[in-house]
Amino acid sequence: MNLIRSIYKTKNLTNNGIFIVVCGLVLLIIGCFIPDVKSGNIQQQIYTLNGFNTKHNDPTELSDFYQSIKKNNGFLVLGTSETTSLNGGNYYDFLNNDKEIEGNRFSILAGAGRTCGIHIPLLLHHQTEVDSLKIIYFINPVYWRTDLCDVSLEYWNRYSNYKMCTNFNLSPKEEEGFLKPIIAYANKLNWFSKSAQYIEQIIRSARRNYFHKLRYNMYPEEYSSQFHFLSSTKTDYAADKNFGVPNMESIDTTWNILKTFTDKNWFKPINKASNYRYEELASFIKLCKSLGIQATFIIGPYNKRFITQFDPNSVADYKSTTQNIKQLLIDYNADFIDATDISLIVGAFNDHQHHSSYGAFLIYHKIKHHLYEK
């Protein structure tokens, strides 16, 4: 008890405080001299990266991720919520497990709101690694609707950070061409958020010296264990009796959604006045071309039956939006797959904005045909 009492004496607390401050400073300084882990030793294709690695632009992990895809002649699939995991499998699952497709495998970076503009800073910071990388980007037309048509701080802050969006060393022409989405994001941030994000990165980099650099230098075998690799064996999706057929029992055929989906009011019409999503897509296409990235775009379907029921006046807007997207891709001479003909197929959707596993199956066929059978 006397020991505990003595610890809490102000004099001892003060002396310990000075010791902690000195130790902290020494650790901070020493940490700067710890060498980074060398990248390039990963041979197997990495399936996906931890969101923290991409949010904070961890150089070794991202470099190894991109290089592992290139080494294996794979594809990087980018997309929003529709490209995340799906009961029964999503289109990239079917591609990855298709026994007819040899050699190419599909890695994923997807998440709600993770539109192409959010990838621009990462690609700009890894220009060498992404050169000749093959990308598939899924364009979901719902991002043109009223509540999603503009730059979203929530999504940008979730997947990116302000510090990563600076120091690109580009010419004014390149800035004009590639950085519009980033500028839109930066303009929405106040000085406080910007400084908070800067300090967050500084603190993270100080921690990284010990929790990443020192750790993986001491135990190099632990480095690769943080990754999720593509499995070398293939799952036989075709053996499943539900593979490639809509689950009609669970579908409300009038609305073309799952019977369990009740939040119909989440639907919003298209905002025709906003140009942000077109500009974002154009910047991304230009950047891909400039960096030598071989990008294929998928114009995703929209749930036409649902929209016809909920707000018939909006159908024309969704149609014209997908046509505008298509025209933009044609104007920039981009490679694309038009999947909008799935919009009316019964069973292709789980809700008003996400395709179902059956929809994913139809998309998978379109991609397979486009990449391998054309």
Place this chain on the structure above:
Amino acid sequence: MIFNNYSIFICFITFVLAYNAVKFVSKSIVLRNIIVLAGNLFILLTLVKEHTLIVIAVLCLLVFLIGKVLQNKNSRVLLFTSLTLIIVLFSIRNYTYIQECLAKGIFSFLNAPILSVEKLGLSYILFRLVHYLVESYKNKIHKSNFITFLNYIFFFPSIIAGPIDTYNNFSFWIGNNKLKYHRALFFAGITRIFMGAVKTIGVVPYIIHYATDYTALTANFSPLLAIFISLLAYSAYIYLDFSGYSDIAIGSAYLIGIKTPENFNNPYISQNLSEFWKRWHITFSMFLKLYVFKPSILLYNKLINPKHRLLVTVLCYLTTFVICGLWHGDKINFLYWGLWHGVGLAVNKIWSVKIKPRMPFSNTRAYLFISVFTTFIYVTIGWVFFNYSEEQLITLYNLII
């Protein structure tokens, strides 16, 4: 205080640096108070909306003015009216049962504006307001000004979970000009924050799972043993988490030269429940003693024949700890927890007055050891009411029986 995001952390660092720089160059208490107020509001605005702070600030102004009147004129009616009003307001905000009752009656219009105030340490704010009013009535507030009072209420390190400072102590430290001592406190604060972080980040995450859910242990132990081990883990968890949080709050206050009172003093080595409450959440216990227990004695002494002092004390313990339980939350399990401690204290009082003096070995080491062990086990079992809801308690009861 919770550094749950970088915004709060940056506000805090900026505030500490600005405050210390100003304190170094200026002795102006007004300037210091303004910086502390700006820091408090800025940090709290990262947690709640302006509306909440404005409503609480207006309430503070009213309480401050009433306090001024009470300092000059000892009006018992004014004291009771104002206390009743603020307790009613806070009760409506904190207790869903009262809200539901109000919604059905003619006072339903009160619900919406009161509920619009976000919950930000409201229970602790209530304590501070009650303390200020009662001490003003007793004429024990030495010097008071509104900015210091606002800082006392909004003081961000301790607003969410204490420690509950006294106004005089807070006012003394904010006006303290001894730079040398301030420097010593600054480094002491760093140690306290470090100690708190070790407890809350270094240890708590490893035991919280077993502490809050006994089913995590049922694979290896019988249900009864699993519940008991889980409760032991809960004892460790709640102490480390809460005292770690207090360490961070106290350390943060030290960084700006305010010596906030201690909240814990090795509670698990207490020889009896009465001692436990002098060592556990000390500032809260002091509050209960001063503003609930002592007034209850006066009240019961009027109602019951003064010859029955032991009965009065027992009733006071029960009253105090029923209120203590209700203060912790509007679920019935908190009432059970309060009653558990109230009954324990009553039994302890009867034991120490009637039985212990007649025991021949009450001064031996063995007795001391048994006392500490028994108290610890009693407190540990009591946490079951704190941790589990009524439905879960019924499941546990069925499982044990």
